[in-house]
Amino acid sequence: MIQGELLAPAGALRSIDALIKAGADAIYVGLAGFSSRPVSSDLSLDEIREAIHVCHRHHVRLHVAINGCISNVVLEKLCAQIMQLDEFGVDAIILADWGVIYQVYNRIHHAEIHASTLLGVYNSATVKVLQQMGVKRLVFSTNLYLDEIANIINEVPDMEYEIVADGGICFNDNRICELPHTNEGANYQVYCRQPYQLVVGDKACKANPIAAKQITSNHILALYLELGIDSFKLEGRTVDIEKIVPRVKSLRTALDEAMYNKKETESSVHYVCTRRNASVLQMRNRV
Amino acid sequence: MKYFIGLSCYDGISAECLMALGMDGVILGDPFCQKRMFHYGAFDLCEKAREYHSAGLEILYQTGMYLTDRRFEEELERAAFLYEKCNARRFLVQDVGFADRFAKDFQDADLIWSQFGRNRGGLANSYFPAFLSHIGVYSIACTTAQRVDAVWQSNLNAYAVYGRLHYHTLSRECYNRYLNNSFDGHCNRECLSGRMELQHNKWTSTVNGFVLGQSIHYDVSDAFIAAMRNAGNVLIYSDTIEAATDAVTGISRFREEKK
Numbered sequence: 001m002i003q004g005e006l007l008a009p010a011g012a013l014r015s016i017d018a019l020i021k022a023g024a025d026a027i028y029v030g031l032a033g034f035s036s037r038p039v040s041s042d043l044s045l046d047e048i049r050e051a052i053h054v055c056h057r058h059h060v061r062l063h064v065a066i067n068g069c070i071s072n073v074v075l076e077k078l079c080a081q082i083m084q085l086d087e088f089g090v091d092a093i094i095l096a097d098w099g100v101i102y103q104v105y106n107r108i109h110h111a112e113i114h115a116s117t118l119l120g121v122y123n124s125a126t127v128k129v130l131q132q133m134g135v136k137r138l139v140f141s142t143n144l145y146l147d148e149i150a151n152i153i154n155e156v157p158d159m160e161y162e163i164v165a166d167g168g169i170c171f172n173d174n175r176i177c178e179l180p181h182t183n184e185g186a187n188y189q190v191y192c193r194q195p196y197q198l199v200v201g202d203k204a205c206k207a208n209p210i211a212a213k214q215i216t217s218n219h220i221l222a223l224y225l226e227l228g229i230d231s232f233k234l235e236g237r238t239v240d241i242e243k244i245v246p247r248v249k250s251l252r253t254a255l256d257e258a259m260y261n262k263k264e265t266e267s268s269v270h271y272v273c274t275r276r277n278a279s280v281l282q283m284r285n286r287v
Numbered sequence: 288m289k290y291f292i293g294l295s296c297y298d299g300i301s302a303e304c305l306m307a308l309g310m311d312g313v314i315l316g317d318p319f320c321q322k323r324m325f326h327y328g329a330f331d332l333c334e335k336a337r338e339y340h341s342a343g344l345e346i347l348y349q350t351g352m353y354l355t356d357r358r359f360e361e362e363l364e365r366a367a368f369l370y371e372k373c374n375a376r377r378f379l380v381q382d383v384g385f386a387d388r389f390a391k392d393f394q395d396a397d398l399i400w401s402q403f404g405r406n407r408g409g410l411a412n413s414y415f416p417a418f419l420s421h422i423g424v425y426s427i428a429c430t431t432a433q434r435v436d437a438v439w440q441s442n443l444n445a446y447a448v449y450g451r452l453h454y455h456t457l458s459r460e461c462y463n464r465y466l467n468n469s470f471d472g473h474c475n476r477e478c479l480s481g482r483m484e485l486q487h488n489k490w491t492s493t494v495n496g497f498v499l500g501q502s503i504h505y506d507v508s509d510a511f512i513a514a515m516r517n518a519g520n521v522l523i524y525s526d527t528i529e530a531a532t533d534a535v536t537g538i539s540r541f542r543e544e545k546k
Contacts, residue, residue, distance in 0.1 A: 072412045098383065099414025102421060120405035123359045125384025129422065143459050144355070151356045179456050179490075179499070192456070196485045198494070207485055210456070210499070 004259045005231040007063065007162065008248045011041035015241040016054050022245045023252030026061035027051070028094065030237055031085070034066045034078055036096075036118070041238045045081060049088045056089070065237075067096035067116045079104060086111045092137070105134040112136035117164065122148070124155035137162055137231070146227070153228040160230045165217040166251055167235025179210075216247075218254035225258055288520055291347050291377075292535075293450075295526045296479055297335055298326050302342030304528050308535050312345030314522060315369075318352045318381065318403055319497035320461065323478055333368065340373040347522075349379040352403055353459050363388060370396065381405065383422060390423025399426040399446055416441035428522060431506070432514035439517060447515040450524035450534055454500040462494050502526070505534060512538070 008024035010016050019027050029051060030042035043051060048064060055062040064085055070078055078100070082093060086108045093108070095101050096116035105113055114137040115121065115130050121138055130138060137160035140149055153161055179191045190211070198207035217224065221232065234251060236244050292305055293314030305313055315336055317324035325331030336346050348369045354362055362385065369375035370393055380386040381401040390398055400419055416427065416438065426444040429435045430451045438445040463477050477483070478496030485492045485499060492499040503524050515521055515538070523538075525531035 070412050070414075075412050075414065097412070097415065099412055099416070099418045102418040103414045121384075122353055122355045122382065123384045124356055125359060125388050126382060127384070129383050129387050148355045148357065155356065179492075191487065191490050194487050194490070196487050199484045199486050201482050204486075210485075 003230060004225060004255050005061075005162075006248065006252055006255055007231050007233040009234055009237040009239075009244065010043075010051070010241075011037075011237040011239070012241070013043060013047045013051055013054075015244070016051055018241050018245055019248060020055070020058045020060050022248035024060060024248055026063060026091070026231070027055055028063040028065055028233070028237075030065045030067075031081065033074070034068050034070065034081070035237075036065070036067045037237050045084060045088075048085065048090065052089055061091040063092040063094055063114065064090050065094040065116070066100070067094060067118055070097050070100055075100075079107075083107065094139070101130075101133055101135065108134075114139060114160075114162070117141055124152045127152055127156045127159060131156065131159055136160055139164070139233070146223070149229075150227050157228070161228060162231035162233055163217065163224060163229050164235055165221065165224075165232035166247055167214065167233070216251075218251060221254050222258035222261075288518075289345070290521050290523060290535075291345070292531055293347075293349065293522060293524045294324075294528065294531060295524075296324055297331075300528055302339045302344055305339065305344060306342065308528075308531060310344065310523075310535075312347050312377075313339050314347045314349050314379070314524075315339075316349035316351065316379075318349060318401070320478075322474065323476060323496050326476075329365065333365070333372075336369055336373045336375070340375075345377070346373045346375040347377040347379065348375050349401070350381060350385060352381050354382045354385050359385065367393070377426075379428060380424065386419075386424050387422045394423075397426055397444070398424040399428050399444075400424050402428050402430050402448055402451065413437070413441060416443050419443070426519075429514070429518065432508070432510040435514035435518050444520075445514075445518040446520045446522050447511070447518035448522050448524065449511075449515065449538060450503045450505050452500070452524055453502065453504040454495075454498040456499045459497070461497050462499060463496065503530075505537065507537065 005025045006023060007026045007028055008019045010019055010027050010029050016027060029048060030037050031048065032039055032042040032044045035042050052062050066078065082104050085093060090111050092112040092114050094114045094116050096118035098119065101113060113135045115135045117139040120141055121127060121130070122141060122144065127138055139162045142164055192211040196207040196210065197204045232251060232255060234244065234247055289311040290309065291312040291314050292308060292310045294300060315332055321328040321332055325335065340346050346369055348366055350362055350366060351358065366378055366389060376395065377397045377399060378389065379399045379401040381404040386398050389396065419427070420443065426446055427438045428446045428448050429438055430448045435445045435447055461474065463474060483494035485494055503526060523531065523534055525534050
């Protein structure tokens, strides 16, 4: 893996070329039926095999996300497909289920295991448990603060770390949320995005939005690099490739600037670490 | 079979009140904020634990969520204190790293995977209980009859949760502070006032400190009552002692049958 990896999303096989041209170092796709996105934005096993060839021809890595809810009914089928992906030569499998990681970690020979942000890892003790199960990389929870990230990296430096650098954010807990997400007729209703009234006693006013806007971390990438973040992910497997490519290019530019403009890096780190602005230390990693 | 009561707030609650409910033990420790459960926060927690333990109640400690490295050792120390000084042997855990560490140090403790424990899909498949056993967790708190069955099939112990804490979204950030930021350092435990709601034309949610929730939900279906019979122990949650009395009365017939 290269330092400062840009990890871009592909919701279709035909998107891979465009993402490589836009500057992606690695690309991730969903395994059909086992990712947390609609099947329409997943790739089949055959498509993933083709994607691996395309990516590796350009020295780009391919990761496969298996982050949906896995029921007993499909467990054996999933494990068989993970073994197939490993044989195909996929570079990494992103897993979000502790049980699945525990079952497959010593049966995979080639692919790395990456721990999804959906596992909700908050401390270095948990990272060490992952490490004992052969996990190579942790995707940080999106509600960790900068100093908490720094502490985990400091405690377990021999692990790779990834953040979601560009994407959506929930006020709630990494999509472990029980607010209704329902299909009402033709409309997909996500209740955290609805307007709410805050009612206090007999008074009512407009409440702050529960769901935050899409964010980017481009302006503090230098800081993340200094903290020891290895990979920077864009979200958006369900987003049109025409909208993803500009974001990939923007992140590429920002990453290159952060990696090669040392002065800017030192300035960012100095600003935070000297506590000139205590609030920065409290900043959420995706805000 | 043992019964444990967990209240949202323990201000002014004596051991006698809890014992009058016929409880074997008490669940102490708020998953989000000790200030919400105890007037003097974590200090009060330890005082209450000593008081209830002295009166003969078993202490079941509910560890916190979001155990970042800032809070991790403190939480371990508190759990160890309750183990040593209050003879606590049951701990609701929600963090893999915490469970792994604590199970190694206190091998006779019964670690119970909490309803808030994080895993994609909850107990959707049989691999997860196997993983829990691997890290030393042999019990699971179950909010549905299906989960009780699944846990038994995994050869782990089931704790039936009567009065599921029905939170709809979770966050590390206190919602009162997020929305109002009006406490100027002291929250005054506004979350306990029960005055605040978020209303949408189809959805209403209470604003309860760290979480947007609704009232505690009691599953009185025949299937869940049957599941409670099968479970080894029952965790009863309630907002107040009065509501706890009603909840206990609600399952008294089942308890009599069990005897």
